[in-house]
Amino acid sequence: MKILVISQHFPPEKSGNASRIFDMCSHLQKMGEYVTVLAPHPSFPPGSFKRKWSVFESRKMNDVNIINLLAWQPKSQDPGFVGRMAYYLSFPLHAVIWIFFNFRKFDVIITSAPPIFTGIGGIPAKLIFKKKWVMDVRDLWINASISLGFLKKGSLFEKMSRVYEQFCYSSASFDLRYY
Template identity: 55%
Template structure:
């Protein structure tokens, strides 16, 4: 039986697009007869929603998946500062790398899902120290998004270091997965990608989600992270301004750093 390890910053019971995506992927692989282990932090996101724990690790079985929760710094507020956020993003992959160095012999392949960028750390280290195959799953242009949102200054030392690390990951991975063709083109235009690139779009369970004629009122549904990058406040204001004319109802399903501010805006 093939054994695969998936490294993800998010996993249920966290509520985020990446958490549900990784869960669905892991369950699907397990149903195909693959022995799946998921490495993830103790539940943290949205930050401030879960109790902080200092437990080094916790192992549990979830729907046929072995889930290993590893300690990382857990920000205590809903919108943490830069240092707290970076500690959360950096300590988990370092802990995951140590865990994998001890347990690397049991796996045939490792999948690291980004963003955040730093989940590539354990994949890169394992490729340097073992023959494990590495699939680099890229779901977003995290560095570009950080610059456009003002979290990272273009041309700064942090940006150059991040770009350099991303190039190192792309040069070492055995396979690069991308969500859209455009994402793949943008990665290929900026970086030297030696590994094959595979389109791995988001999917949907059509046995569970089916078309519905609905009522007379038009409904627009957004499901996913409610954070800075989504800029949902502008969408909400636009829908509110058109509501009387177009009879629209906009539903937001999800959680994140900016949910409280968005709720206040909608109620105003």
């Protein structure tokens, strides 16, 4: 089976999500699956990596194919709402463009959340190209954003995020929720 994994974080980034996605992809590869990961150029935590502005770069890690796509890369540790949204939305929008040109290469799309916006790549894969879409949910990102003060409870942004989140859950072929 040919699997495309879409993740906002992937090694060499040091976040927990990056290492979990890497472990999952390595395990799938060892089981005989053909795995490709779409991720932005490494940029988390901000300031830890040199900023890259190439449209895409390919590399391999433990036989897993990795394609790093262009995304906004914040410079500061706290980029603010606009900078954070630019980072979280520019990558999945670029991923959708990449999928439009490469959808025949994959049988299954796995999107890993958080952030919830990686689901933007799964929507056309499932609804337009009829691919199986697995939504891998590892955290209640909207709730975490509210508790950390990044999003105001009851705000228009929260309501829009909840509608989008529910649309993703109901559209995915499967959703794996770990919370």
